[in-house]
Amino acid sequence: MTKIIMHGCNGHMGQVITGIVRDDADSEIVAGIDIVDNRDNGYLVFTDIDACDVEADVIIDFAAAVAVDKLLAYSEKRGIPVVLCTTGLSEAQIAKVKETSAKVAILKSANMSLGINTLIKLLKDAAKVFGNAGYDIEVVEQHHRLKKDAPSGTALALADAVNEALDNRYEYVYDRSGRSEMRPDNEIGISAVRGGTIVGVHDVIFAGTDEVITFNHTAYSKAVFAKGAVEAAKFLKGKPAGMYDMADVIEAQ
Numbered sequence: 001m002t003k004i005i006m007h008g009c010n011g012h013m014g015q016v017i018t019g020i021v022r023d024d025a026d027s028e029i030v031a032g033i034d035i036v037d038n039r040d041n042g043y044l045v046f047t048d049i050d051a052c053d054v055e056a057d058v059i060i061d062f063a064a065a066v067a068v069d070k071l072l073a074y075s076e077k078r079g080i081p082v083v084l085c086t087t088g089l090s091e092a093q094i095a096k097v098k099e100t101s102a103k104v105a106i107l108k109s110a111n112m113s114l115g116i117n118t119l120i121k122l123l124k125d126a127a128k129v130f131g132n133a134g135y136d137i138e139v140v141e142q143h144h145r146l147k148k149d150a151p152s153g154t155a156l157a158l159a160d161a162v163n164e165a166l167d168n169r170y171e172y173v174y175d176r177s178g179r180s181e182m183r184p185d186n187e188i189g190i191s192a193v194r195g196g197t198i199v200g201v202h203d204v205i206f207a208g209t210d211e212v213i214t215f216n217h218t219a220y221s222k223a224v225f226a227k228g229a230v231e232a233a234k235f236l237k238g239k240p241a242g243m244y245d246m247a248d249v250i251e252a253q
Contacts, residue, residue, distance in 0.1 A: 002027040002234045005056045007071055008063030009041055010034040016226040017060060027230060030054050049074050056080055057237040060229050065089050072100045081105035081236045083229055085112055105239040109246040110157040112228035117246035119217050120161045123204060127165040130206035136183060137162055142193040142201040150192035158204050159188050
């Protein structure tokens with residue numbers, strides 16, 4: 001049984017994870033942390049993380065960047081590993097994450113989906129075949145109209161997986177408007193679509209002569225990220241200090 005503290009328990013992802021864990025015989029949320037205690041979660045909620053004295057194996061974090069500093073200090077003080085899912089961290093916070101990982105296990109990933117991280121593993125093998133055979137490579141991502149950043153962090157992670165497998169010889173191109181030339185061999189085109197309520201669609205295209213191979217991942221709800229976070233928590237339980245990512249979780253499956 002993996003005992004979890006849910007940091008950001010009353011947010012959307014915190015509630016999704018609460019529901020997933022409630023139906024999971026191998027994990028339990030023993031406490032929650034949130035700015036207000038305004039829900040009946042079925043577990044004790046603390047509005048100040050430093051007041052939480054509940055014994056736990058791991059913390060799952062889906063809160064806000066402003067809360068990460070206290071989270072890291074708490075994790076280090078109590079020796080509890082963290083699955084760090086909050087995005088938008090500053091450079092100083094990222095440096096602090098790395099510093100803290102020398103003393104306690106921290107898992108941080110660009111995307112918590114098991115599907116995306118398995119896709120990354122598959123792409124590394126595919127890239128060596130198709131990239132070395134001269135196929136053109138494109139990444140197209142789609143998200144809801146409210147998403148502010150483009151391209152998505154996941155699109156960049158997919159492109160990086162391909163590029164690393166091919167000795168980082170490709171350059172990323174985000175906009176071809178105004179260009180009047182044929183496509184160079186050493187580029188990966190990355191395109192972003194924004195509209196409606198699209199949760200997340202990512203396509204990696206290998207286009208060759210007379211054939212196209214497309215790797216696709218479609219998320220229909222944010223539950224896929226929550227499920228990945230719970231699996232990451234189970235993986236991180238009892239792990240020694242260090243930085244981990246979802247690739248480590250996939251390898252352990």
